[in-house]
Amino acid sequence: MSELKFIKMSGVGNDFVIFDARQEQINLTSTAIQKICNRKNIGCDQLIIIKNSDKADCLMDIYNSDGSKSATCGNATRCVASLIMEEKKSSKITIETAVKILNCEILGEEISVEMGVPIFEKNSFYFDDLKFYCVNMGNPHAVSFVDEIPIDEDFFRIGVAIESHPFFPNKTNVEFAKIISDQLIEVRVFERGAGETLACGSGACAVAAAAIKNNLVKSNKVTIRFKGGDLLIEWNGDNQDLIMVGGYNKIFSGKIDKNFIKK
Secondary structure, three states: OOEEEEEEEEEOOEEEEEEEOOOOOOOOOHHHHHHHHOOOOOOOOEEEEEEOOOOOOEEEEEEEOOOOEEOOOHHHHHHHHHHHHHHHOOOEEEEEOOOOEEEEEEEOOEEEEEOOOOEEOOOOEEEOOEEEEEEEOOOEEEEEEOOOOOOHHHHHHHHHHHHOOOOOOOOOEEEEEEEEEOOEEEEEEEEOOOEEEOOOHHHHHHHHHHHHHOOOOOOOEEEEEEOOEEEEEEOOOOOOOOEEEEOOEEEEEEEEEHHHHHO
């Protein structure tokens, strides 16, 4: 076939181009991924390839818009889960990632995902008088709780500096979080390999886990509010899986000429 089929989807504004490689093998170079993700072409925050799995209903490969690989993505997981659930006519499915197998369940018009146990790494990191908590949700996050969400100038300056700081040899995602109440935290996110995105599922998990772990909020259920929308995060403490609940949206389906991405 000279064309590759894809589906464009989003989860609370975080958008994805999704390819299904379960029937036909799909191999994309880093350059091809960057080209597809470029918003002058199809455009997305991350590119997803669905593959067969011997351990789960499917396997999900995740690539950032700069062509680098990511181990997990909560918002993409819900999007892929919705496709597999529709295909299998099932309300519960599992998705294999580079980190672990994720259990997914449909709840009305939203999907719940067991995102795993948060790992609190290293000591706290300080930059520009900001304290960052280091939380790993399968990929690394640096979370700073602030009185006010930074304006563009500071957000991009600090986001770029923290993402590639020597303290994080594999780079890191960066979240600025403003606690509104015990049940609500507003967040602006700079994603590793993608820049600012409207939302980040694993980032929402990292923010909630850091807030609950350090007694910054009194509730174990916290709504994380991004520019693109809300995610509900529940975590009952050490050694417990963190649960993420949120929506998903199918934007359109399309085809891309293989010759286009080879150029």
